[in-house]
Amino acid sequence: MTGTKKQQWNSNFAFMMAMIGSAVGLGNIWRFPYILYSNGGGSFMIPYIVSLFLLGISFVLVEYAVGYKFKRSLARILFSISKKLEPVAWFILLIVFLITTYYVCVVGWDLIYLILSFTKAWGTNPDLFFANNVLQATDSISGIFNIVPIVIGATFAIWFMAWFILKRDLNDGIGRVTKTLIPLLALIVVGIVLFSLTLPGASAGYSQIFTPDWSALANTDVWLAAFGQIVFSLSLGMAIAMTYASYLPEETKLVDNALIVAFSNSGIEVFNSIGIFSILGFMTVTSGIPFNELVTEGTGLAFVVFPQVFNTMGSAAYIIGPLFFLCILFAGITSIIALLEGVCYSISEKFLIERKKTATAVCLVGFLISIIFTTGIGSTILGVFDAYLNNFALLFAVLLECIIFGWIYKFDDLIETLNKNTTIKVGKLWKTVIKYILPVCIVFLWIQGVWTTVKSADSLSATIMIILTVVLIVVPIIFAKLPAINKDYYNV
Structure with a gap:
C-alpha cells in the first residue's frame, strides 16, 4: 500500500471470502426480512432478482473492471481519468468513513448483547432495557x-479489532480473517435456520415468504425498495469491490467471481430470512402477538424483538441467542474492515504512509468520531447520520460513479478487461445498463431518499445534515489539494 510494493491476494478464495464478507453485513440479517415482508412477500423476489441483475451485478462488474485494470486506489484512479475528479474520490471515501463510524457503534451494541445472551440479562422487558440500560x-x-x-x-x-486486522499484511489480516469468519458465519446461519424450522409455529412465519402479493408488483415503491436493498446489501458505490479487485493477480476471471459473490450474498439473505421468519412465527404462536407487530428492521429486530423471542424459547435460547448475536458480529466485522480498506489504501498511496500507521490513524480518528454515538443522545444522532448518508450522499456517489465510468471514461476498455479471462462475456447490453438504465433508477431512488430524509427532519436533524454537507464538500477538496508525497501518484 505504500507504492513501493503492490500487494496481491495469495488465492482467489481469499478474494472471494473478502468480497462476500464485505457484502454480507447487517443489511442481510435484519434489513432484508423486513423489506421482503413489507413489499409483497414472495412476489418481492421478482423485482429483487431483476434488481440483482440489472443494478447489483452490473455495477459490481464496473467496480471489478476499474479496480483490476488500474490496480490503484480510488483517489488515484479518478485522478488518472481527470485531475478534476480527485475530489469526487475523497467525497466517496469520506462518506464510507463516516458510515463506518456509526456502523462500528451498532456492532458494538451487538457485542454487548452477545455477552448478555448467555444469561438473558435483558430481563422481561427488552424494549425498556435497550433504551434505558444499554x-x-x-x-x-x-x-x-x-x-x-x-x-x-x-x-x-x-x-481495536478492526485496527488489529487492518494493520497487518493484506493476506495475514483481511485474507486470513475473512477465510475463517465467512465459512463460520455460513455454518451458524445454516444451524439457526435448521433449528428454527423445528420450532412450533415456524410455518406461520416462513409461509410469509412463499405467499406472494402479486398486486405489489404494480407499486413503483416496491421496485424502488428492491433497488435500494441491492445497493445497501452489495455495498455499491463504496469502492470496496474496486479496492479488493485492485489486489487481484493477472488471469483472474472477473465476471465469474462477480456472479458468485452476488449470488452468495443474495442466497444468504434469502436463506437467513427463512430462519428469521420461522422464529418470528414461533413467537406469534406462543405469545399471540400478531406477526406484523413483530416484523421490524434494524435495531428493533435485533435488540428488542429477538430478546423477546429468546425469553419464550426456554433453554434452547442459551445456544441460539449467542449464535444469533455472533452471526451479526462476524458479519459486522468483515464489513467494517472492507469499508476501511479503501480509505486506508487511498491515504497510503498518496502520502506514502505505511499500512500500520495509516490503519492506526484512520481507526483513531474513527473512534473519536464514534464517541458521539456512545452518548445519551447518540442513538438519535446515529439515526440522522444513517438517513442522510445512505439516502442522500451514498446514492449520489453511485450516480457520480455511473456518470464517470459510463460517460467520461472509455467504457469499451472496461468491456475488454472483463472479457479477457472469463467464460461469461459482457457487451452492449451491459453498456446500455450502465450508461442509461442504471442512472435513471438511481435518480429515482435518490429523489425518493432525499424527500424522505427532508420530510422527516426536525431542527436537530437539519442542523446535523447541514454540518455533514459542509464537511462532505470541504474535506474532499482539502485532501485533493494536498500535494502527494508519492511522486508516482501523478503518473497518469
Missing part, C-alpha cells in the same frame, strides 16, 4: 455530554 437514551441535547461506559467500551473493542 443506550441510556435521551431526547435532550444535553445528552451529548453523557458518555455511556458500556457502549463506549464495546465501540472501542470493535475499533
Whole structure:
C-alpha cells in the first residue's frame, strides 16, 4: 500500500471470502426480512432478482473492471481519468468513513448483547432495557455530554479489532480473517435456520415468504425498495469491490467471481430470512402477538424483538441467542474492515504512509468520531447520520460513479478487461445498463431518499445534515489539494 510494493491476494478464495464478507453485513440479517415482508412477500423476489441483475451485478462488474485494470486506489484512479475528479474520490471515501463510524457503534451494541445472551440479562422487558440500560437514551441535547461506559467500551473493542486486522499484511489480516469468519458465519446461519424450522409455529412465519402479493408488483415503491436493498446489501458505490479487485493477480476471471459473490450474498439473505421468519412465527404462536407487530428492521429486530423471542424459547435460547448475536458480529466485522480498506489504501498511496500507521490513524480518528454515538443522545444522532448518508450522499456517489465510468471514461476498455479471462462475456447490453438504465433508477431512488430524509427532519436533524454537507464538500477538496508525497501518484 505504500507504492513501493503492490500487494496481491495469495488465492482467489481469499478474494472471494473478502468480497462476500464485505457484502454480507447487517443489511442481510435484519434489513432484508423486513423489506421482503413489507413489499409483497414472495412476489418481492421478482423485482429483487431483476434488481440483482440489472443494478447489483452490473455495477459490481464496473467496480471489478476499474479496480483490476488500474490496480490503484480510488483517489488515484479518478485522478488518472481527470485531475478534476480527485475530489469526487475523497467525497466517496469520506462518506464510507463516516458510515463506518456509526456502523462500528451498532456492532458494538451487538457485542454487548452477545455477552448478555448467555444469561438473558435483558430481563422481561427488552424494549425498556435497550433504551434505558444499554443506550441510556435521551431526547435532550444535553445528552451529548453523557458518555455511556458500556457502549463506549464495546465501540472501542470493535475499533481495536478492526485496527488489529487492518494493520497487518493484506493476506495475514483481511485474507486470513475473512477465510475463517465467512465459512463460520455460513455454518451458524445454516444451524439457526435448521433449528428454527423445528420450532412450533415456524410455518406461520416462513409461509410469509412463499405467499406472494402479486398486486405489489404494480407499486413503483416496491421496485424502488428492491433497488435500494441491492445497493445497501452489495455495498455499491463504496469502492470496496474496486479496492479488493485492485489486489487481484493477472488471469483472474472477473465476471465469474462477480456472479458468485452476488449470488452468495443474495442466497444468504434469502436463506437467513427463512430462519428469521420461522422464529418470528414461533413467537406469534406462543405469545399471540400478531406477526406484523413483530416484523421490524434494524435495531428493533435485533435488540428488542429477538430478546423477546429468546425469553419464550426456554433453554434452547442459551445456544441460539449467542449464535444469533455472533452471526451479526462476524458479519459486522468483515464489513467494517472492507469499508476501511479503501480509505486506508487511498491515504497510503498518496502520502506514502505505511499500512500500520495509516490503519492506526484512520481507526483513531474513527473512534473519536464514534464517541458521539456512545452518548445519551447518540442513538438519535446515529439515526440522522444513517438517513442522510445512505439516502442522500451514498446514492449520489453511485450516480457520480455511473456518470464517470459510463460517460467520461472509455467504457469499451472496461468491456475488454472483463472479457479477457472469463467464460461469461459482457457487451452492449451491459453498456446500455450502465450508461442509461442504471442512472435513471438511481435518480429515482435518490429523489425518493432525499424527500424522505427532508420530510422527516426536525431542527436537530437539519442542523446535523447541514454540518455533514459542509464537511462532505470541504474535506474532499482539502485532501485533493494536498500535494502527494508519492511522486508516482501523478503518473497518469
